Amino acid sequence: NAGVTQTPKFQVLKTGQSMTLQCAQDMNHNSMYWYRQDPGMGLRLIYYSASEGTTDKGEVPNGYNVSRLNKREFSLRLESAAPSQTSVYFCASLTGTVRSTDTQYFGPGTRLTVL
Amino acid sequence: QKEVEQNSGPLSVPEGAIASLNCTYSDRGSQSFFWYRQYSGKSPELIMSIYSNGDKEDGRFTAQLNKASQYVSLLIRDSQPSDSATYLCAVIVGAGGGNKLTFGTGTQLKVEL
Numbered sequence: 001n002a003g004v005t006q007t008p009k010f011q012v013l014k015t016g017q018s019m020t021l022q023c024a025q026d027m028n029h030n031s032m033y034w035y036r037q038d039p040g041m042g043l044r045l046i047y048y049s050a051s052e053g054t055t056d057k058g059e060v061p062n063g064y065n066v067s068r069l070n071k072r073e074f075s076l077r078l079e080s081a082a083p084s085q086t087s088v089y090f091c092a093s094l095t096g097t098v099r100s101t102d103t104q105y106f107g108p109g110t111r112l113t114v115l
Numbered sequence: 116q117k118e119v120e121q122n123s124g125p126l127s128v129p130e131g132a133i134a135s136l137n138c139t140y141s142d143r144g145s146q147s148f149f150w151y152r153q154y155s156g157k158s159p160e161l162i163m164s165i166y167s168n169g170d171k172e173d174g175r176f177t178a179q180l181n182k183a184s185q186y187v188s189l190l191i192r193d194s195q196p197s198d199s200a201t202y203l204c205a206v207i208v209g210a211g212g213g214n215k216l217t218f219g220t221g222t223q224l225k226v227e228l
């Protein structure tokens with residue numbers, strides 16, 4: 001049981017390059033999330049998927065796209081990276097049953113630098 | 116208005132004291148509330164969840180929820196230096212079951228010897 005895994009852990013891109021951040025969970029959780037964390041800004045929601053087959057925008061979706069490939073996997077794509085996307089990216093998963101004892105886990109994070 | 120608001124701190128308390136962390140939220144229909152702890156350079160770690168009005172205790176931690184006033188608080192009793200971290204409040208916003216999990220900006224806690 002690995003929980004939530006993210007790849008890669010570190011990445012350096014040049015402006016305009018594209019890349020995909022991968023996230024997978026093995027806990028059979030319904031909901032998955034992508035956040036970015038910048039100093040003093042807390043965790044800002046980029047996109048989320050409440051259940052397999054659905055995705056919704058969060059607070060800061062511009063410049064990103066997502067795919068909920070199946071129940072386990074939720075990827076985040078930067079089509080044309082910009083320096084403003086330099087950040088730490090976290091994936092998280094949640095049981096997804098409102099008003100129950102939810103369990104939640106975060107991945108280890110991806111540190112992305114865009115030059 | 117931000118959906119989840121916290122005082123950024125830092126909040127400094129002496130070792131052994133009670134630390135009190137507060138959070139307010141804007142959507143009255145929200146039903147699920149969480150507190151996370153995050154050490155520098157690490158991922159957030161869930162420490163408490165609360166769904167009903169009142170208090171919920173787990174060891175040295177007590178979460179308090181007041182839906183009428185739209186605030187959630189976390190009390191840490193007998194604070195230890197190892198409790199020094201950033202504490203993040205999170206809310207599943209709205210009542211529609213869409214599971215939009217939104218965070219506040221976090222409160223930095225420093226427990227001093």
